[in-house]
Amino acid sequence: MRIGAFLVLLFVFGYSQAQIKQLYGVDDLPQTLMLNPGAEFTKDKHFGIPLLSGISASAGITGLTAYDIFKEDANSTINDRIREKIYELSYKDNFAINEKLEILSLGWRRENGDYISAGWYQEADAIVYWPEDLGILTYEGNANRIGEYFSLEQARLRGEVLSVFHIGINKKVSDKLRIGARGKLYNSMANFNSLNNQGWFATFETPQGENFYRHDLINAQLVLQTSGVDNFSPASMLFSGNLGVGVDLGFTYQLNRNWKLTGSLVDLGFVMHSSDLKEHYFEGDYSTSGIQLIFPAVFTADDNRPYWQDFEKEFEEQVQYGDRPGESYTTLRPLKLYSSLDYGWGEPEDCNCLQPDNKTFQSHAGVLFSAVKRPVLPYAGLTAYYDTKIFDFLRGKVTYTVDQYSFKNVGLMASTNIKGFNFYIAVDNILAAENLAKANTAGFQLGLQIIK
Amino acid sequence: MKPRILLHVLAVCIIAISCVKDVDFDQAEEVYLENEFVTDLVYFNLTTSNFVDVDNDVVVNSTVTESTNLEFLDDQFIQENLVELAIEMEYQNTFQQSFTNRARFLNRANQEMYSFQFDVDGSADGSVVTTRFVDTLTQAELQQFKRSIKLEVSVDLTQDGQSIEGNLDFRSKAYYKMLFDQ
Numbered sequence: 001m002r003i004g005a006f007l008v009l010l011f012v013f014g015y016s017q018a019q020i021k022q023l024y025g026v027d028d029l030p031q032t033l034m035l036n037p038g039a040e041f042t043k044d045k046h047f048g049i050p051l052l053s054g055i056s057a058s059a060g061i062t063g064l065t066a067y068d069i070f071k072e073d074a075n076s077t078i079n080d081r082i083r084e085k086i087y088e089l090s091y092k093d094n095f096a097i098n099e100k101l102e103i104l105s106l107g108w109r110r111e112n113g114d115y116i117s118a119g120w121y122q123e124a125d126a127i128v129y130w131p132e133d134l135g136i137l138t139y140e141g142n143a144n145r146i147g148e149y150f151s152l153e154q155a156r157l158r159g160e161v162l163s164v165f166h167i168g169i170n171k172k173v174s175d176k177l178r179i180g181a182r183g184k185l186y187n188s189m190a191n192f193n194s195l196n197n198q199g200w201f202a203t204f205e206t207p208q209g210e211n212f213y214r215h216d217l218i219n220a221q222l223v224l225q226t227s228g229v230d231n232f233s234p235a236s237m238l239f240s241g242n243l244g245v246g247v248d249l250g251f252t253y254q255l256n257r258n259w260k261l262t263g264s265l266v267d268l269g270f271v272m273h274s275s276d277l278k279e280h281y282f283e284g285d286y287s288t289s290g291i292q293l294i295f296p297a298v299f300t301a302d303d304n305r306p307y308w309q310d311f312e313k314e315f316e317e318q319v320q321y322g323d324r325p326g327e328s329y330t331t332l333r334p335l336k337l338y339s340s341l342d343y344g345w346g347e348p349e350d351c352n353c354l355q356p357d358n359k360t361f362q363s364h365a366g367v368l369f370s371a372v373k374r375p376v377l378p379y380a381g382l383t384a385y386y387d388t389k390i391f392d393f394l395r396g397k398v399t400y401t402v403d404q405y406s407f408k409n410v411g412l413m414a415s416t417n418i419k420g421f422n423f424y425i426a427v428d429n430i431l432a433a434e435n436l437a438k439a440n441t442a443g444f445q446l447g448l449q450i451i452k
Numbered sequence: 453m454k455p456r457i458l459l460h461v462l463a464v465c466i467i468a469i470s471c472v473k474d475v476d477f478d479q480a481e482e483v484y485l486e487n488e489f490v491t492d493l494v495y496f497n498l499t500t501s502n503f504v505d506v507d508n509d510v511v512v513n514s515t516v517t518e519s520t521n522l523e524f525l526d527d528q529f530i531q532e533n534l535v536e537l538a539i540e541m542e543y544q545n546t547f548q549q550s551f552t553n554r555a556r557f558l559n560r561a562n563q564e565m566y567s568f569q570f571d572v573d574g575s576a577d578g579s580v581v582t583t584r585f586v587d588t589l590t591q592a593e594l595q596q597f598k599r600s601i602k603l604e605v606s607v608d609l610t611q612d613g614q615s616i617e618g619n620l621d622f623r624s625k626a627y628y629k630m631l632f633d634q
Contacts, residue, residue: 066472066475067474067475069479070475070476070477070479070480071474071475071476072474072475072476077479077482078479078480078482078483079482079483079484082483138485138487139485139487140487140488141487141488141489141628141630142488142489142490143488143489143490143627144488146490203490210495210623211492211493211495211623211624211625212490212492212540212542212623212624212625213490213491213492213625214492215491215492288492289492289495290491290492290493290494290495290624290625291493291494291495291520292494292495292496293494293495293496293518293520293605294496294518295496295498295502295516295518296502297501297502298501298502298503298504298505298512298513299505299512302518306521307520307521308520308521308522308523312523433471434471434473435471435472435473435474436471436472437472437473437474437475
């Protein structure tokens, strides 16, 4: 249990985004094109070291931290703290996890100035919402909750492991406007999805009824759809039968020499699940006041009714549960929105010979708005940043983010480029690193690649 | 500063400042879950015709008995985690006569594992008289109870020579406290 708890902690330090936001607008890292295909990118070619050019992992939780539960506190027990949190958490609170691994990444600039980038990455993400009512029912029982409805709808979760092939183009269409687009082919290796559940459970006192209570299961419709799970294998990375397409769109608009406005939509896409489908389900309506015993009248033989078997049979006729072959379904990828207002200053030292009119600056500052569409409420955050060349070979960036997880999220990014060999690392919520147990959010991404 | 040194310093700094403090994961072994449930058990209705040949006004059965399996008692969930149990029974009686209720919990071989009985008050004027009985099991009784799989309810009519006529409604419920720990 201790090891399991510690492993949970290792995951409890991030939020769910495919690319860490410190990389947005870093115009000499190709990873910025994955956040905004219309971003300014100042280099002429790149080649990611296979499997090492983009490694990111994050997980996040709202409503509590590991410290809330496991803190060393002589005035309370762990069970006291769990009890407190059980009643604080709501159905909007969630645990989210994301992992992304760039397998291949490359790009080149065409003679007309367009930049083509392509690659293949593997991504896994999942989100589980706290089923508030069922959590209380499980934790407390129904004895002190007579007359209360417990919602089954609050049970929500989804997750996916997929590999993505992509190719994008970044194009300057005018002095002021640069646009970009990236096409993606999603290959879903495994998916689980349970977001449209319904129903209620309640226990009512029935003073005029047949027995003390009536226990009601009302319009229960709990379904967990899965695809690709049974046949999950490394081969699924190439072709699983569950495919989809998506597009990223973005732009950079130069308002004047120093100010620019950017925006992007990432993962506007869907996956059609039609292979290796299964559904785990629990559906029906049922109401009971216990077992009614039928005593025979005098001179009538006892028919030895199988009361319990009849009770079970009646339940199974009205409530169906188990596994069954699934039906095809479609899922949407979590759509991300980014937009920034950027101010650049300081002249560059290097000449971008293929793009002499490209205005690059030593330093940038601005604000970035980011949002991720999620099943219940979207994630949204506002980030202020300062990004500058520290030395010829070293670029650094500091960010300050306000979002649902934290009001004191400071992030850092460092990127070195020495004779074309680049190493970058970005860390979100660096202050939380001082004690990860207290963190709701943090994350990292790093990579090795050749950029020229 | 050479880039390799800078990277090493950066890495060491991050590792050095990243830590988990002021927490004790061993506390996970102390976690337990305790919850309380109430559920209906059985209910029934007895009338004059269950005891008396109404044509001749002769008592045929002074004792009536029915039983049912309660298979959930055998579930591992109950066996391992049930730590407290109370059973409540209620009669609403319009018979003039009183009754004796016997509840027996039997195993699969119909051997008695646990039982209790109580008297049900009669009604002097035919109005509804309510008798409630609550039985809270001790730990030793609970261990015996967990070996049962069947509930048998017997109702003994106390004859007093008066006309036997009326209605007897029975309700029952159980309160369970469950404990899940390491």
